[in-house]
Amino acid sequence: MNEDEILSVGIADLPNQRHKIVSRNGAALTLMLCGESGLGKTTFCNTLFSTSIKPHMDIETRRSKHMEKSVEIEITKAELEEKNFHLRLTMIDTPGFGDFINNTGCWESILEFIEDQHESYMRQDQQPDRTKIIDMRIHACLYFLRPVRNGLRPMDLEAMKRLCKRVNLIPVIAKSDMYTRRDLAMYKTRIAQVLDYHQVNIYKPSIDEGDPVFQRQIQGIISAMPFAIVSSEDDIRTTDGRVVKGRKYPWGIVEVESEEHCDFKQLRNLLIRSCMLDLIQRTEDIIYEEYRQEQMQVRQYGEPKLRTIDNTKFKEEEENLRRRFTEQVRQEEARFRQWEQRLIAERDNLNKDLEAQHVQIKQLELEIERLKLNSSSRKR
Numbered sequence: 001m002n003e004d005e006i007l008s009v010g011i012a013d014l015p016n017q018r019h020k021i022v023s024r025n026g027a028a029l030t031l032m033l034c035g036e037s038g039l040g041k042t043t044f045c046n047t048l049f050s051t052s053i054k055p056h057m058d059i060e061t062r063r064s065k066h067m068e069k070s071v072e073i074e075i076t077k078a079e080l081e082e083k084n085f086h087l088r089l090t091m092i093d094t095p096g097f098g099d100f101i102n103n104t105g106c107w108e109s110i111l112e113f114i115e116d117q118h119e120s121y122m123r124q125d126q127q128p129d130r131t132k133i134i135d136m137r138i139h140a141c142l143y144f145l146r147p148v149r150n151g152l153r154p155m156d157l158e159a160m161k162r163l164c165k166r167v168n169l170i171p172v173i174a175k176s177d178m179y180t181r182r183d184l185a186m187y188k189t190r191i192a193q194v195l196d197y198h199q200v201n202i203y204k205p206s207i208d209e210g211d212p213v214f215q216r217q218i219q220g221i222i223s224a225m226p227f228a229i230v231s232s233e234d235d236i237r238t239t240d241g242r243v244v245k246g247r248k249y250p251w252g253i254v255e256v257e258s259e260e261h262c263d264f265k266q267l268r269n270l271l272i273r274s275c276m277l278d279l280i281q282r283t284e285d286i287i288y289e290e291y292r293q294e295q296m297q298v299r300q301y302g303e304p305k306l307r308t309i310d311n312t313k314f315k316e317e318e319e320n321l322r323r324r325f326t327e328q329v330r331q332e333e334a335r336f337r338q339w340e341q342r343l344i345a346e347r348d349n350l351n352k353d354l355e356a357q358h359v360q361i362k363q364l365e366l367e368i369e370r371l372k373l374n375s376s377s378r379k380r
């Protein structure tokens with residue numbers, strides 16, 4: 001054995017062994033895309049992995065989905081490989097989210113889906129055989145925002161308040177090439193302030209104490225939050241001859257990967273480079289654990305989850321149904337009362353007729369009696 005071989009045995013080689021195991025096994029990453037239709041979720045997904053993972057929705061389907069007025073869950077799976085590292089990717093899209101005039105409670109079905117994945121894992125974990133566990137717990141939810149003057153739309157704030165408790169939440173300002181630099185800086189500050197004020201706990205990568213290069217990278221990612229991104233699946237040739245992913249305008253080219261133009265690169269670093277493991281570990285060790293502990297406090301081991309009727313949409317429907325039912329009962333009662341009064345009036349009329357006929361009969365009887373008396377007195 002030479003000196004190098006001796007050094008590569010034992011504790012000092014643990015990181016290499018770990019690296020080999022992780023490379024061999026690969027990783028499974030589940031990402032959720034949330035945000036109203038047309039904000040560029042599909043384009044982002046395809047730009048992120050430089051391949052057409054998700055097909056674009058055609059206009060007709062998009063229109064019919066709008067008519068259905070429901071939030072759907074759409075799952076796309078893909079296997080990616082880079083430098084012998086396998087990534088089993090699951091993308092979860094939420095078509096219909098925030099697309100209607102009344103968006104009250106539209107986050108409920110998404111929240112329920114996220115919780116169902118924790119629940120499903122917990123139940124499988126309680127089984128004797130845990131070799132075939134299907135784990136669909138979501139490691140990060142990218143929330144696509146369309147900023148407004150005061151930062152966030154109330155619906156986005158309400159949705160994020162709830163989602164941040166169950167998933168690593170990453171707010172993203174979509175289509176940032178639509179805003180001027182000054183507006184974008186203002187939106188970023190306001191969104192951060194609003195989220196902070198309302199204690200919306202968005203994902204912040206943990207800073208590794210040891211490695212200064214890694215620390216700088218993470219600092220860069222944190223300072224870019226909330227990310228303002230531009231996505232594009234098109235290759236554009238720049239004036240200096242480079243071919244880049246970008247969007248071409250009469251006034252110039254927006255390069256997706258340029259840190260001068262947007263934060264796409266920082267977000268990509270976070271998701272699939274520097275912080276992928278942190279996202280997965282935080283989901284398993286903190287978010288899932290919190291869910292498990294909460295559930296274990298309110299139910300017995302193995303007992304099914306209690307479905308509380310706190311779905312705002314259901315509550316609204318229930319309230320409408322109750323109102324309609326009360327109104328119908330009120331109308332039926334009024335109709336019945338009218339009918340009853342008509343019957344009473346008819347009965348009174350009949351009684352009056354009867355009375356009149358009775359009087360007539362009595363008069364006729366008296367007449368007969370009188371005639372009988374007259375005829376008998378005449379005979380005598």
Ligand SMILES: Nc1nc2c(ncn2[C@@H]2O[C@H](COP(=O)(O)OP(=O)(O)OP(=O)(O)O)[C@@H](O)[C@H]2O)c(=O)[nH]1
Binds near residue numbers: 041062177178230
């Ligand atoms: N200006 C600009 N346009 C973008 C950007 N990203 C996507 N788009 C365009 O926006 C349109 C909608 O993009 P999609 O990716 O289909 O949006 P989506 O959120 O997936 O929409 P749904 O499929 O309806 O949920 C397309 O024409 C894209 O080319 C961006 O960063 N900037």
